[in-house]
Amino acid sequence: MSDSTSVPVAAGGVAWGSPEARWMLTATVLGSGMAFLDSTVVTVALPAIREDLDTGLAGLQWIVNGYMVTLSALILLSGSLSDRFGRVRLFMWGVAVFALASALCTFAPTLEWLVAGRVAQGVGGALLTPGSLAILQAGFREEDRARAIGAWSGLTGVASAIGPFVGGWLVQIGDWRLIFLINVPLALAVLAIAWFKVPESRDPEAARRLDLPGALLGVTALGGITYALIQWGAVGAAPAVWVGTAVGVLALVLFLVVETRVADPMLPLGMFSSRGFGVTNAATVLIYGSLGTLFFLLVIYLQEVAGYSPVAAGAASLPITLLMLALSARSGRLASRIGPRPQLIAGPLSVAAGLWLLSRIGREAPYLTEVLPGVLLVALGLATTVAPLTATVLASVTERHAGVASGVNNTFARGAQLIGVAAIPALAGIVGGGETGGGVEAGSLIAGFGPAMLVLAGMCAAASLCALLLPRGRMPGAGEASGRGSPPREVGAVPPRGRERPLRFCGVSGPPLRSCPGSTAGDVPGDPRSGRNG
Template identity: 35%
Template structure:
């Protein structure tokens, strides 16, 4: 059965998978950023310290990053639909706990459990798409998916500001309940359960990787505050590195049933796609961390107005990503990644010039749109490149690894730009903040260019077509 006019060529079942995977992922990604505009309100209403506010944001990121690969493995072992629904229900329960939190300690605990639910939702969503859409359709589906999830990242400050200003901070979390429950119910009703793997769950690998990521992310999060040479940060990073090495060794011993089988890294294209994902996200989150603050500190805007000022960036992402996804089968991932990240770097460099010149907002609109168009081109192409390089049975593992590196890239990006900002700028005055933010934009542009350079290792148009034909013939034989 053919799809409707909105999604031509997609079957009804495929449309349900795409819509429900995108809805759950949007919610999970949105909650990583939406709380940032409520921090000042939380400080007053819950008498929260600066350290407690930091943990309100980071508790989510820590559990999310540390458990992503475990979430992907659970989906492969016990059923992707089943574990996706479980992740949504856990996310809803944790959201209710956050909304009812009488103290910051309760709120931080709820945020950590929210991250656990998101760690089930995000990798399984990508695996569901990879299984539901064959290669000729997958790129377009991922373009739509990327536009929706990317919109969640960039609209977080606007969405949070609107709720805090119009309702109350608790509604940032209450609003998750009807969404999560509706998506879970529709998933059980409309999406059949796929095949599960008979191999046992790699508990040793799950434990080692989760502990390794916990150490690395904790060290990166606290490096700027505690000092990169402090004992606690060095111990955390060192322990994460040692546990990571132990994890790699365990995967080599348990080759076929490993959480991340070594066979996944035989393809240089896959390794390049994962590296591009890390650099792309580092650049995006680094810019996003200071963008809304810039409009509030230097222009005196409210949280809602600051979020609205970023709309040219947000709207462009939503419009361009689906189109870029449809173009992948025609021109290949490499052209879109290299051009997209190059365009994004150009837009950020332009913004850096405007920041230093204290230019009026009207001059910001075009470079914001350019930067948004660039990342919109690259994001679905990177996802397509990763999933195209693995067998259907490995899509859950590849999706988990992709999302783990993306989350780690966001943490690295924020840690890097905060370190740069504190050296050259500050909050003492609008001029001081602008000087720091301009340098931050230059760093993020450099990260984008590095991603474009790595993207040259992805497949071009001819290689993309050959791989697609091979997949089609393989499916027929």
């Protein structure tokens, strides 16, 4: 792989506007955009996949969750790997794994092969997504880093926005397999640029011991619990469900034990001694768990029940991305003036109201009168919530731990989506014809969609209640609950010059792997594991 001596770079990093800067930005945007695009287009293609592979609801859940299991469990470990072995090196490995996994998905003859490909895609996504921001942080001059990361954020936001259109169009003109095949040429282009044009960087102070037992136990815990929840919805309380539950719970307990004993844990449990950190992560689980389930069920309902085309079903949630692109920076600035508490109370309530409206859509589901009003309320609620939520997570710990805090928050968000997609359909009575056949029962989808949206609305209302535990008028400090760490930073306090710039976009599928618009953590996005600037 590339090395720091193979690509010349000026001391202190490259300058904005230089050819080296353009190559670096191109590689990271294309690599991350590929993963972001894939996460949205797959959901749009689920009904077509169901028909082609003759799978039921459980199979569709595994297509989504196979990716999320490995992504959620490995995204923290990948930051340590990139610090130690090289950020460009790990980024390229991630892109290569993602491309090979996409090829496996393209030619998958059965559901089992497709799920295996999605699991491998999650491994690639865990390697490449945090590495892309770390490359920019390490490669650009300090005065240009925020501008470069802002450009990365906006451009990858565009990839998220066009994903539903691309996915729906590819399904309509050809075959669902094209949504995976499109990743292969993109990945080859990224690998070529990264090899020849992007300078390598490492952290000489990175931890020498990797938390491999924690990573293995994390994958086992998420996989076991997810298997149990999906099989419970498909076959009821069968012995396999209890075995999966036992394996998942035991692995989770062992994971927590390991994380208290290893020298450099993936999940530093001591961070949860901060009340602000614990509260905001609880809200993250509730909000993102509801979002993942919403996108999964809505696109299936609109196609299977209301008869929407793949393009129309994918575009139904486009206002969410567009409003977040337009309003997230303003939301962050508002939170820096008035404190995060009002927005973290009002935002989830707006999302809950939107989900309540969506619970009332009928079989015809006319978009302008029944779908769009609920989608707009969800969009406004997310635009109000996401930036101050991420800023509060970062402000709740000492600055040197900001990268770890953001990575933990991202992992919680991904894990919540994973569990939500596995559990909520079964709770709402939405069933399929088993794991390998029969499709999704239309009657159960019609009867269960409304109750599922109400469950999600209740989760968002609970997230709003969590925000009541935050103090008024300031960001919670790192030592607030435990008496340790830095004092709380007053909201509205001016950060050091050159250290903070508002970004343009915070992702819908998960929190960014560092600061968002208006972050008061005093640190621009960068290395998602160590919290140190490259």
